Amino acid sequence: MEIKIKKIDGEEHEYIEIGCHSENSRVKAIVKFVKGLEGSVTGSKGEKIYEIPIVDIFYIESVDNRTFIYSSKDSYETSLKLYEFEDLLKERGFIRISKSVVVNVMKVDSIKPAFNGRFLCKLNNGEDVIISRKYVSEFREFISRRSGS
Amino acid sequence: MREHIKNNIMSFFIIVTLVNIAIFVSGMILAPDEKLSYAAFIVPVVDGLLGVIPGLVMYSKRELTVKQIIIRDIIQLISIELIMLVFSFGFSGFDNADVPRLIAVTGSVALVYVGVVAIMYALDFRTAKKMTDDLKAFQKSKS
Numbered sequence: 001m002e003i004k005i006k007k008i009d010g011e012e013h014e015y016i017e018i019g020c021h022s023e024n025s026r027v028k029a030i031v032k033f034v035k036g037l038e039g040s041v042t043g044s045k046g047e048k049i050y051e052i053p054i055v056d057i058f059y060i061e062s063v064d065n066r067t068f069i070y071s072s073k074d075s076y077e078t079s080l081k082l083y084e085f086e087d088l089l090k091e092r093g094f095i096r097i098s099k100s101v102v103v104n105v106m107k108v109d110s111i112k113p114a115f116n117g118r119f120l121c122k123l124n125n126g127e128d129v130i131i132s133r134k135y136v137s138e139f140r141e142f143i144s145r146r147s148g149s
Numbered sequence: 150m151r152e153h154i155k156n157n158i159m160s161f162f163i164i165v166t167l168v169n170i171a172i173f174v175s176g177m178i179l180a181p182d183e184k185l186s187y188a189a190f191i192v193p194v195v196d197g198l199l200g201v202i203p204g205l206v207m208y209s210k211r212e213l214t215v216k217q218i219i220i221r222d223i224i225q226l227i228s229i230e231l232i233m234l235v236f237s238f239g240f241s242g243f244d245n246a247d248v249p250r251l252i253a254v255t256g257s258v259a260l261v262y263v264g265v266v267a268i269m270y271a272l273d274f275r276t277a278k279k280m281t282d283d284l285k286a287f288q289k290s291k292s
Contacts, residue, residue: 093291098212106288111280113273115218117156119280132212133152140276143283 039092041085043069043076050076054092058123059103060085072125095142097121098132105143153208157201159272160265164200167264168193171257179253199236200261203228226262233258 008014016034020027035053043052056071062082069076080088086096093105107124111131114120119131119139131139172192176183203225213221237254238247 093287105284106291108284111277111284113270113277115215116213117152117269117273118212119273119277130212136152140280140283143280143287 041069041078041080041088043078045074045076052076054089055106057094057104058107058125058127059101059129060094061102062100070127095135095139097135097139098130099134101129103129156269157204159269160204161197161201163265163268164261165193165197167261168196168257171261175253175257179249195236196233199232200229200265202232222266226259229262230255230258 018027018030032053035055039054040051041054041057043050052069052071058070058072060078060082061068061070067078067080067082067085069078082096082100082102085094086102089102089104094102095105097103103121103123108121109124110122112120112122114130117133117136119136121129121131123129172189176185207221207225209221233254234251237250243251
């Protein structure tokens, strides 16, 4: 496999592109490795333990004292508490949006109004999560401060 | 709690504005030749204060489900109607001659209530749009 490295202008976003005939296990291993460089967390699904790349996490939810990590299609249970994730991932674009949910802002597609001063985050995988009244101003401040508006 | 108080203050000013419009429209239809005193200016303010009382009393720290919110809003509307009827007619009740006024008051209250909900939704819609724009800028800066 030939490896090409192209220098791009400082204004452009950095990216990695793989040219392949099919998305086989080798390609998947490379993608997993690159995502792993961005950090990962451990979660379990059934008997199996998985390393979930942080960039793949959509949101983390606490249900009945158990914590679940949601990716595009899968969910994993984890031993960490929600507040620990909140601390751990606050510099990685994750923010608490309700008593039980921490969302990855990079995975939010749009925001719509919901009942009673709440808002609905439409995620890229089609799921919806609610921003509760208490966390609306914090969420607004988080994205407006970091977007520079 | 702070968000809740802010929302109620906003509701108060929307109610005052809409009650003014309701008085103007119902007055033009029911009693176009009526002359009002300066005291009439205080009516929308009192209506605004009375209108936000049920909302303040029914505050819940819990995150309500959509069903619970709908039930709470219906109870809130009924409470506001009763408060406004007592404010308009007193506790003495009313006779047949009061029926047009009764219909005007209950109808106006319902219209103002729907108006407040619609305006609040429009404001939330604008906020949501601004948040989505900020979100896109945030995502662009991070990617």
